[in-house]
Amino acid sequence: MEIEQDLIQEITDFRRQLHREPEVSGNEYNTSKKIETKLKSLDPDEIVHLGDTGLAAIFKGKEEGPSILFRCELDALPIHEINQFDHRSERDGVSHKCGHDGHMAIMAALATLVSKKRPKKGRVILLYQPAEEDGRGARSVIEDSNFSKIEPDYVYALHNLPGFPKGQVAVKNGTFTAAAKSMISKWKGKTSHAAEPEKGLNPAYPIAQVLTESENVVVKDPTHEKFRLITPIHINLGEKAYGVSAGYGELHLTFRSFSNELMDQLTNDMVDLTEKASKEFHIPVDISWTEVFSANQNAPEAVDKVRKSAHDAGIDLKELDTPFKWGEDFGLFTEKYEGAMFGVGSGEDCPALHNPDYDFPDEIIEPAVKTFYGILNQHLNE
Structure with a gap:
């Protein structure tokens, strides 16, 4: 035409x-x-x-x-x-x-x-x-x-x-196009003097653990049938007060996969990692989701x-x-x-x-x- x-x-x-x-x-x-x-x-x-x-x-x-x-x-x-x-x-x-x-x-x-x-x-x-x-x-x-x-x-x-x-x-x-969603974890610890961090609960440690262990659940090769990508987007931790050990932190991550089923698996894996870190460091965490896209x-x-x-x-x-x-x-x-x-x-x-x-x-x-x-x-x- x-x-x-x-x-x-x-x-x-x-x-x-x-x-x-x-x-x-x-x-x-x-x-x-x-x-x-x-x-x-x-x-x-x-x-x-x-x-x-x-x-x-x-x-x-x-x-x-x-x-x-x-x-x-x-x-x-x-x-x-x-x-x-x-x-x-x-x-x-x-x-x-x-x-x-x-x-x-x-x-x-x-x-x-x-x-x-x-x-x-x-x-x-x-x-x-x-x-x-x-x-x-x-x-x-x-x-x-x-x-x-x-x-x-x-x-x-x-x-x-x-x-x-x-x-x-x-x-x-x-x-x-990929399935995509973003996870927001909010860690509610306890501030303390930076000279006495043992008297507080600093979310830096569970956040670091989640980031480190997340590498074990990703498959970054987009040609792989189980491609699963996690991208750190934003971290908010404490204040610029060098005498204070942080008591609150947020971690924002974006997930991507090539099927909705793989996204469900990735979601479950990351929730498990996050809850495991929460228990290990005795810091409560709230998990929420935003910008969810189906494949x-x-x-x-x-x-x-x-x-x-x-x-x-x-x-x-x-x-x-x-x-x-x-x-x-x-x-x-x-x-x-x-x-x-x-x-x-x-x-x-x-x-x-x-x-x-x-x-x-x-x-x-x-x-x-x-x-x-x-x-x-x-x-x-x-």
Whole structure:
């Protein structure tokens, strides 16, 4: 299929407008309003509000058939942008450094195409999801009572990929992105004089033990079938008072694995290590969890549709050998529904995701839209 260049220019301008006015996870109110205004101009059959700031547009086919959901993300990051182009972020300390502005633009282009030519059967659901970056968004959408209105049969999403040739589509059966979660342990010891540490309970020692013994449960090689990674993120211990032995400490760790089952094992192992250290040093510990992401488990049949779409559109296709180590909360969708996430290359010289100089490359909007549209046709027009 060919996409009119006037549409590509319109969507590019829209992407840059979104880039100028970013909002962090859970606060995407103005972004959501802009998206809703755009979608209403395309006359969908229904717009459903989900997860506070999220929304979905539904376009119905002429006949009964499956419901196909395509998802993009609304949120930006708390990162100061150092770029100086005309569409740079106008909000200090907030910017689209993961390309979600581009993902929203791709979905807007897809909405335009669907509005001009409704599918033969079924429903197209275009979901703009909030709060992907902190792992809360997908759950807030799925647990919203309004989600029953759009219960899908198949789900698809993409992510742009710096380091890959521009426009190249990257696919993989099975795990596409890792399961990830963060553990916070709070150690409640007892302060004492630094000259008499035996009269206190210093959390430094159990924290050090947990960090040391955690090395025994990790498998850092991403090609290994039992890959399990632990990354120390933050330690808070005592005060800068050199006469005081610390009485309180926190340890923040992030876990990653390539399956939800391995993540469960890793979680249990680390809880056991932490509780063992707590008992050994007689220091109570509270454990909590944050930013939980399920692994994206791609269904082979869905990935085949991505492959065929890219092939039919003449787009270069890359078969990935290993999953990505970053988390993506679309994994909650692929846990519940058959579907796939795939990647679209952002350029081999593109700055990495979450870097302050990253900017979504507008040139990859067109191949991304073609890939989505080809998937849609396979489900609803053949």
